Each structure stands twice: as C-alpha cells, then as structure tokens.
Amino acid sequence: MSDIRYKRVLLKLSGEALMGGQSFGIDPAVPQRLAEEIRPVYEAGTQVAIVVGGGNIFRGLSGAAAGMDRAQGDNMGMLATVINSLSLQDCFERNGMDCRVMSAIEMRQIAEPYIRRRAIRHLEKGRVTIFAAGTGNPYFTTDTAAALRACEVNAEVLMKATNVDGIYDADPKTHPDAVRFDTITYREVLRRDLKVMDSTSTALCHDNKMPIMVFDINHPGVFMKAICGESVGTTVVEEDEQ
C-alpha cells in the first residue's frame, strides 16, 4: 500500500446504500461493512469527517411530489439523516472507533449541536465526526451539506462514496452504455448537468477549490486506496489540472 496522502477528509456516504438488499431503512450489515472500511483509515491517523444522506428513509422532494409541503418534507429528510448518523455512530463505536455526532438541528439529548471549532477539535483528537441533519435548512441536500462542512473544517478533499464507481456522461443506472470519466472539471459537471451530485454542492466545491472524488464504496478497500491517492473513481478538478 502506498503512503497516506490525505490527513483530513470529508466522506459523504449515500443514505440509499445503507439499505443494502432491503427496500427501505438500514440493513445492519452495511454499517458494519462501512466500519470495516473506515477503521484502517482511522487507525492510520487520517481524520475522518462524515455526512450521510437520508434517501433510505425520506426525501423532501418525494414528499412534495406526493402533495406535501416541501419544507416540511425536507425537515423529515434531515431527521432521517440523524437516524442514519446515530446508527453509524453505534456501529463505529462497537468497532473500536471514537465517534461523535454533531447535529445542525439542535437535539442535545442525542447529539451535540454543530459548532465548527468543536468539530475541528474532535477531528484533531482523531474522533470520527459525523455531521447530521444536513445544513439544517430545507431546500438543500446532504451533498451540499458535505461540501459546506468540508470547506468549514478545512478538509483536503470531499470523497463521495456511493453505489456507482464514478461520474459518467449519463446516469449509468438508466444508460448502461454511459462512459466513465477518470477526471472531469467542475464546469463540465455543471455544463453537462450530470446528476451524481447536485449543482449547488458542485458549485460550492468549485468556488472554494475543494477537490471531489466519487467512487463505489461497495469495493472493499476502496476508501484506503483513495486516502493513499490511488485512482479509484472519478476526480473533479480545475481546468488547469486536467
């Protein structure tokens, strides 16, 4: 294995991936596998911040499509991310990792409130630090929360761990002939309207020079490879880096 390249990263985990083989909720085997994926990185001393999605439980847009008030649905979606965060914390702790959950929406009995300086302190002490409840605002996504928190805690890279092995020229789930990029610029992701991340999160990363990597978390060892700077999916870069 090559040397560790990144000392502090923000890992965005798909909520949908937590379902495993189920159609809803959390398959306990998935947090366990994630713990096994993250532990070598934790033990190697890389500081790991995490944002997890909520798509396995609720998305505000789906609620709105069914006639619900959008902001109300988004609040439910943010609470879904808290459930996922607590599930991950429980599993990570059982796997010997120190872990804290910080919520963008105050719920002090079950999670610390998100305070940027405290978050950085947790990371400096080597605790896996999970940022729950998205940005705390409706009309956003956890991808945008991940971009925001990555910038706030001075992460070196935003790693989007998902169910696809990178960014394609079309959604590979609906276009089996789609072609994967090894690298692509932020502008190109936005221009082509590629949906692997929402445009707000891509723009935020671009404006703040936050590198993005997208890879398939279902490949064992992929997180450590990414931490070592190996090419494991797609990297989003500036024009002059291509």
Ligand SMILES: Nc1ncnc2c1ncn2[C@@H]1O[C@H](COP(=O)(O)OP(=O)(O)OP(=O)(O)O)[C@@H](O)[C@H]1O
């Ligand atoms: N051009 C593209 N390249 C790669 N994936 C794409 C593209 N367009 C759409 N996708 C889809 O984006 C999804 C990746 O994001 P993910 O499932 O992590 O979604 P999310 O909304 O961030 O997660 P969550 O489940 O937490 O709500 C894949 O399911 C993939 O099918």
Ligand SMILES: O=c1ccn([C@@H]2O[C@H](COP(=O)(O)O)[C@@H](O)[C@H]2O)c(=O)[nH]1
């Ligand atoms: O800042 C945020 C983040 C999320 N939401 C709501 O939560 C769900 C789940 O997040 P995903 O990114 O889709 O996994 C999302 O659909 C929004 O409804 C939010 O309102 N604000």
